[in-house]
Amino acid sequence: MTQNQDANTPTTRKEIPEILRGKRYLDPSYDPAFYALLDDEEALADFINSLLHLEDGRKIKSMKYTFNQPLILRAPEAKEIKFDIHAWTEDNRCMDIEIQRASHPFFTDRVLLYGAYLTIDGKIKMDKSPEFKALEENERKRRRYQLPEIVSIWLCNFPLRLEPKSFRDTWHLYSDNAVKQGNPVPVFDKMSYILIDLGEFSRIHAKAESREEQWLYLLTHAGKANASMDFADPILQKALERIEIGSASDELLSSQVDSMVTQDEIDARIADGVVTGRQQGIQQGMDSSLTALDLLSKGTPVATIAKETKLSEDYIRQLQSRVAK
Numbered sequence: 430m431t432q433n434q435d436a437n438t439p440t441t442r443k444e445i446p447e448i449l450r451g452k453r454y455l456d457p458s459y460d461p462a463f464y465a466l467l468d469d470e471e472a473l474a475d476f477i478n479s480l481l482h483l484e485d486g487r488k489i490k491s492m493k494y495t496f497n498q499p500l501i502l503r504a505p506e507a508k509e510i511k512f513d514i515h516a517w518t519e520d521n522r523c524m525d526i527e528i529q530r531a532s533h534p535f536f537t538d539r540v541l542l543y544g545a546y547l548t549i550d551g552k553i554k555m556d557k558s559p560e561f562k563a564l565e566e567n568e569r570k571r572r573r574y575q576l577p578e579i580v581s582i583w584l585c586n587f588p589l590r591l592e593p594k595s596f597r598d599t600w601h602l603y604s605d606n607a608v609k610q611g612n613p614v615p616v617f618d619k620m621s622y623i624l625i626d627l628g629e630f631s632r633i634h635a636k637a638e639s640r641e642e643q644w645l646y647l648l649t650h651a652g653k654a655n656a657s658m659d660f661a662d663p664i665l666q667k668a669l670e671r672i673e674i675g676s677a678s679d680e681l682l683s684s685q686v687d688s689m690v691t692q693d694e695i696d697a698r699i700a701d702g703v704v705t706g707r708q709q710g711i712q713q714g715m716d717s718s719l720t721a722l723d724l725l726s727k728g729t730p731v732a733t734i735a736k737e738t739k740l741s742e743d744y745i746r747q748l749q750s751r752v753a754k
Contacts, residue, residue, distance in 0.1 A: 445674060446686045455672040456652025458586050458627070460513065461684035462672045463528045464496040466647075467514065472668045477516070477524065478581060479640040480623055500550055510546050521558055522578040523551030532587045534726050540622055542602075544581045548620065551577040582623045584648065589626040595629035596645075598624050634635040718748065725749050 449455070455462035467473045474489045483489070494516040501509045512525035525547050533539060555561055556578040561569065591598045600622040601615035630645050637646035643665060651658060651672060660666045670676065677685075717738040724734045724749060735742045 433749065443482065446682060448689055449674055449682065451655060452652070452674055453654045453656060454651040454658070454669060454699065455674060455681070455685050456689070457648050457672055458528060458530060458652060459685055459688040460497065460528065461688055462652075463513065463683055465540045465671045465677070465681055466651075466668050467526075468496070468671065469667065470494070470623045472664050473514070475640070475664050477526070477582070478642050479644050480625070481580065482641070488524070491520050492516050500546060502546060502549060510543060512543070512547070515547075515550075516553055521551070521555045521560070522580065523547055523554060524580040524582065524583070526582045528584045532585075539626075540581065540583060544579065544622060547581055548576060548579050551579050560745060567643075571754055576619055579620045580623065581621070583627070586627050588628060589624055591626060591629070592625070594629070596626045596632075596633060597624065632746060634652075721745055721748055 434539060455465070457463045457466045467476055470492060473494055474492060478488045492513055495512075496514055497511050498515060499509045499511050500515065501507055513528055514524075514526040516524045516526070518524075525543060527543070555575075561572070564572070589598070602617045602620060603613055604616050607613060607616070625645065627645065627649050630642075631649045634642055634646065637643040643660065643662070647658070647660070647665060647669065651669065660669065675684070717740050721734050721738050721740055724737070725745070731742050731745050731749065734745050736741070738745075
């Protein structure tokens with residue numbers, strides 16, 4: 430059955446899972462629905478253009494992209510990273526888009542690490558591009574250190590505490606001297622990190638006006654909607670249709686439910702651990718899941734954590750997948 434097939438058409442379709450009943454759309458803050466929402470070249474380009482505030486002459490028109498595919502670099506040992514959405518454009522701009530439901534003790538480190546991997550991957554792709562290969566040998570040598578434009582976008586469903594109170598910020602590389610002199614112009618404008626606080630957006634935007642606001646409104650409100658959300662624009666409307674519960678494939682529904690149940694279980698265990706710790710009044714009273722999360726953040730092997738916390742290795746791997754997000 431195709432994703433957009435009419436749910437009323439006689440099929441062998443399974444019953445809609447209880448956790449999704451009463452909702453119109455899948456919540457795109459979870460990976461499966463997020464991927465489905467943007468699984469269209471025109472929609473993804475429009476989404477990125479809106480977040481980058483690009484003028485017509487700089488707007489992305491065509492790109493290649495993948496969802497949650499491993500990127501492995503060896504320096505000298507293999508290190509694997511999975512970008513939620515990895516995209517590279519026809520003019521060799523390299524981008525990743527991450528949707529994040531939970532904070533991380535090394536969140537900034539992770540942002541920069543992903544940016545580093547994205548930069549290396551972008552350089553490799555640029556050097557392999559037909560345009561670069563068509564250059565004369567001397568010109569290719571002259572450009573051996575040239576980097577493409579790199580953009581790393583982080584959509585966060587947890588407080589970023591941006592100042593002044595705002596739902597977005599952009600990071601660049603600046604010179605200390607330039608900043609001190611009141612001239613904060615990036616010394617390297619090819620690399621940028623865009624951070625979006627989805628919760629803060631919801632608090633300060635009761636309606637959506639700009640294109641960026643329309644996309645963010647869809648991201649933050651679709652999962653809560655009990656009735657149809659109507660957008661006059663066909664790109665946004667088709668994106669919504671791809672996450673409509675009544676027409677979603679069984680595979681998409683199953684993936685979404687797995688993501689939601691895993692997150693609910695983790696949240697419940699963490700909350701229970703906090704309550705237990707407070708009741709006992711000692712640090713050791715925290716739930717084993719909190720200890721496991723802390724050990725995972727330090728790179729402790731799963732088997733070691735299981736032995737120390739008495740949790741199953743399968744459950745610890747579930748926690749690990751959330752820490753890695």
